[in-house]
Amino acid sequence: MSFFGKKGSCHETPTVSSTGAKKVALVGNPNVGKSVLFNALTGAYVTVSNYPGTSVEVSRGTTAINGEEFEIIDTPGMYSILPITEEERVAREILLTERPHLVLHVLDARNLERMLPMTLQLIEAELPVVLVVNIMDEAARMGLEIDIPLLSQRLGIPVIGAATAKKVGLPEIRAAIAGFTASTVAPFGYSRLMESDIAAISGCLKGEYILSRKSLALLLLQGDDEVAELVRDSEGDGFAQVETAVKEKRFERRESFHLDLSMERKSIVKKVLDGAFRTPQKRVVTLAERISRLTVRPATGIPLLLIVLYFGLYQFVGVFGAGTLVDFLEGKGFEEHFNPWITGLVKGNVPWPVIQELFVGEYGIITLGFRYAVGIILPIVATFFLFFSVLEDSGYFPRLALLVDRVFKTMGLTGRAVIPMVLGFGCDTMATMVTRTLETVRERVIATVLLALAIPCSAQLGVIMSLLSQSPRALLVWSLCLFGIFLLVGLLAAKVLPGDTPMFYMEIPPMRLPQFSNVLTKTYTRMQWYFMEILPLFILASVLLWLGKITNFFEKMINVMTPVMASLGLPKESAVAFIFGFFRRDYGAAGLYDLQSKGLMSPRQLTVAAVTLTLFIPCVAQFLIMKKERGWKVAIGIGLFVSTFAFGTGWVLNRFLLLTNIV
Amino acid sequence: MRCGFCGHEFAESEGNVGCKNCPMSSGCKMVKCPRCNYENPPEPALVKGIKKIFGKKDRE
Numbered sequence: 028m029s030f031f032g033k034k035g036s037c038h039e040t041p042t043v044s045s046t047g048a049k050k051v052a053l054v055g056n057p058n059v060g061k062s063v064l065f066n067a068l069t070g071a072y073v074t075v076s077n078y079p080g081t082s083v084e085v086s087r088g089t090t091a092i093n094g095e096e097f098e099i100i101d102t103p104g105m106y107s108i109l110p111i112t113e114e115e116r117v118a119r120e121i122l123l124t125e126r127p128h129l130v131l132h133v134l135d136a137r138n139l140e141r142m143l144p145m146t147l148q149l150i151e152a153e154l155p156v157v158l159v160v161n162i163m164d165e166a167a168r169m170g171l172e173i174d175i176p177l178l179s180q181r182l183g184i185p186v187i188g189a190a191t192a193k194k195v196g197l198p199e200i201r202a203a204i205a206g207f208t209a210s211t212v213a214p215f216g217y218s219r220l221m222e223s224d225i226a227a228i229s230g231c232l233k234g235e236y237i238l239s240r241k242s243l244a245l246l247l248l249q250g251d252d253e254v255a256e257l258v259r260d261s262e263g264d265g266f267a268q269v270e271t272a273v274k275e276k277r278f279e280r281r282e283s284f285h286l287d288l289s290m291e292r293k294s295i296v297k298k299v300l301d302g303a304f305r306t307p308q309k310r311v312v313t314l315a316e317r318i319s320r321l322t323v324r325p326a327t328g329i330p331l332l333l334i335v336l337y338f339g340l341y342q343f344v345g346v347f348g349a350g351t352l353v354d355f356l357e358g359k360g361f362e363e364h365f366n367p368w369i370t371g372l373v374k375g376n377v378p379w380p381v382i383q384e385l386f387v388g389e390y391g392i393i394t395l396g397f398r399y400a401v402g403i404i405l406p407i408v409a410t411f412f413l414f415f416s417v418l419e420d421s422g423y424f425p426r427l428a429l430l431v432d433r434v435f436k437t438m439g440l441t442g443r444a445v446i447p448m449v450l451g452f453g454c455d456t457m458a459t460m461v462t463r464t465l466e467t468v469r470e471r472v473i474a475t476v477l478l479a480l481a482i483p484c485s486a487q488l489g490v491i492m493s494l495l496s497q498s499p500r501a502l503l504v505w506s507l508c509l510f511g512i513f514l515l516v517g518l519l520a521a522k523v524l525p526g527d528t529p530m531f532y533m534e535i536p537p538m539r540l541p542q543f544s545n546v547l548t549k550t551y552t553r554m555q556w557y558f559m560e561i562l563p564l565f566i567l568a569s570v571l572l573w574l575g576k577i578t579n580f581f582e583k584m585i586n587v588m589t590p591v592m593a594s595l596g597l598p599k600e601s602a603v604a605f606i607f608g609f610f611r612r613d614y615g616a617a618g619l620y621d622l623q624s625k626g627l628m629s630p631r632q633l634t635v636a637a638v639t640l641t642l643f644i645p646c647v648a649q650f651l652i653m654k655k656e657r658g659w660k661v662a663i664g665i666g667l668f669v670s671t672f673a674f675g676t677g678w679v680l681n682r683f684l685l686l687t688n689i690v
Numbered sequence: 691m692r693c694g695f696c697g698h699e700f701a702e703s704e705g706n707v708g709c710k711n712c713p714m715s716s717g718c719k720m721v722k723c724p725r726c727n728y729e730n731p732p733e734p735a736l737v738k739g740i741k742k743i744f745g746k747k748d749r750e
Contacts (some may be wrong), residue, residue: 536697
């Protein structure tokens with residue numbers, strides 16, 4: 028990393044920005060209000076760019092205080108100055124290479140005890156720190172009392188109580204930025220044994236460093252490779268002595284060093300907080316906390332998940348959205364009123380039957396494409412997105428991630444993969460793109476396969492729910508099949524693909540009651556985005572189908588697929604749904620809906636078709652994204668595997684249903 | 691805005707910068723959370739306009 032080459036002392040003058048402004052770095056855990064403070068300080072004049080050589084974004088802005096200009100840097104969230112993630116590495120590098128005039132450590136007043144160890148690290152590193160105890164308003168509501176002056180006295184640095192979202196504490200922060208003079212000496216120390224270990228290492232350090240020798244010694248003892256490189260460069264021949272000293276101490280401590288240090292820091296934090304931080308006599312466990320606990324424990328979380336799925340997906344999206352609303356819009360609105368009217372209008376004004384066919388024929392732009400988009404898909408996605416937004420705003424998704432983490436680990440994934448999986452129920456194309464956020468290539472490939480195979484998109488899910496809800500057994504068979512295949516393929520993929528499952532760590536935000544206006548806004552936005560995306564595609568697909576029909580290509584395709592359909596026990600006409608499905612998954616599902624409305628399929632055939640179509644090849648858009656994200660080889664490999672697997676499963680399922688007569 | 695997945699609060703501008711590398715960038719207007727990468731829908735211009743009329747300000 029670039030800070031290796033930079034040598035200097037902590038006593039050197041801090042660097043200034045290209046405009047001559049002194050730099051102020053905002054550091055702290057994620058979600059403590061750094062960005063809110065950053066925005067409050069800088070206003071609208073902000074640049075956001077990737078940190079050089081990384082994909083981590085860093086925001087910079089300027090602020091003027093008492094006529095002097097300061098550059099504010101919003102660093103990525105960090106839990107410690109011993110970095111684990113790329114974000115933490117970048118945050119530390121900013122502290123080291125940009126040597127700010129001031130480091131504002133922002134922490135959450137509600138989690139003071141957990142976050143203060145990082146303050147200790149910043150102080151012992153002799154960085155110019157000011158502590159901002161943020162979210163004081165929420166802490167006060169919880170009955171927590173924090174003695175800010177006492178905290179400041181014990182830590183030996185300025186401490187400011189704030190609620191930046193409500194602009195409380197901003198004048199004090201601005202005053203601290205403008206009037207800060209560095210003079211930090213840590214007023215706390217570790218046990219005699221720990222201090223002697225630190226002294227043994229720091230005594231060997233002769234070079235000039237940005238961090239204090241004490242801090243460097245601790246990082247070396249914790250096995251920080253980047254710091255070891257930095258010291259190697261700085262010490263030259265003397266590094267051998269440092270290395271020997273570190274090895275000796277680490278050998279003496281064996282595996283216990285991290286734990287010992289952590290315990291000692293905890294103990295210092297406890298002493299600092301003694302009398303400065305008071306919790307209410309009786310901790311009030313809120314209803315939200317109770318519900319939160321229930322959602323993450325398998326014994327209660329799984330039944331709760333099933334209840335959420337039953338009422339949210341089955342009853343609201345499947346029965347109400349795809350049943351009642353679609354019946355009304357598609358059945359009454361289009362079939363009874365709009366289609367006959369528009370057909371009459373076009374036929375009365377356009378003399379050419381081929382053009383009539385293009386607009387109002389069997390696969391016409393208006394009578395099929397527009398009808399599918401508005402009459403069938405729109406009410407389904409509207410109800411789905413409404414349900415989705417309520418869940419999203421309640422804070423349920425991170426809890427779901429925690430709940431499924433163990434199951435996902437058996438499939439080579441972590442709970443983090445629940446993000447693309449959940450998004451996949453909205454749109455698999457978008458979700459495939461989100462798999463890039465997973466840590467390893469192995470995880471990304473597994474998640475992409477599962478998305479292409481076993482996760483139906485919102486419209487497809489809604490239509491299939493509506494189709495199968497008339498036969499609860501068919502719905503049960505479909506659900507079990509999909510769930511079983513999801514697990515089986517995940518397990519097999521984890522066995523076949525080499526590599527280890529990474530760690531999963533995430534902070535859980537509080538559960539909250541969704542805001543009605545927010546839910547409506549999100550639903551409206553998603554519907555607008557979805558509709559604008561699908562309508563042109565549906566029109567294009569209708570044109571292609573029309574072309575296929577007038578050139579007889581479509582008929583030939585159906586004839587080619589007839590034996591495949593027959594082997595699945597499906598009527599010849601169902602080939603149409605599969606051809607539609609290649610254009611878009613939801614288009615295929617809507618085609619199936621049409622076939623069922625015409626009474627062309629038995630419950631067994633519907634079950635087989637629904638399972639095969641859900642597993643069937645991803646739509647064109649998803650396939651193209653797979654190619655972009657994973658490359659041609661993987662995309663074609665997944666496409667072939669998914670298609671073969673889908674028809675193979677359909678064939679087996681048909682035989683099974685014929686034998687058992689379950690459906 | 692607040693991320694719908696992890697609850698992280700961030701400015702809308704922070705969630706759009708990485709999009710330039712994305713193959714779907716011209717079609718998707720989602721705002722990606724800088725912490726967990728979850729895609730959040732942006733506030734529609736219509737809603738922003740209404741809020742402006744009634745003088746309701748965002749937390750950011």
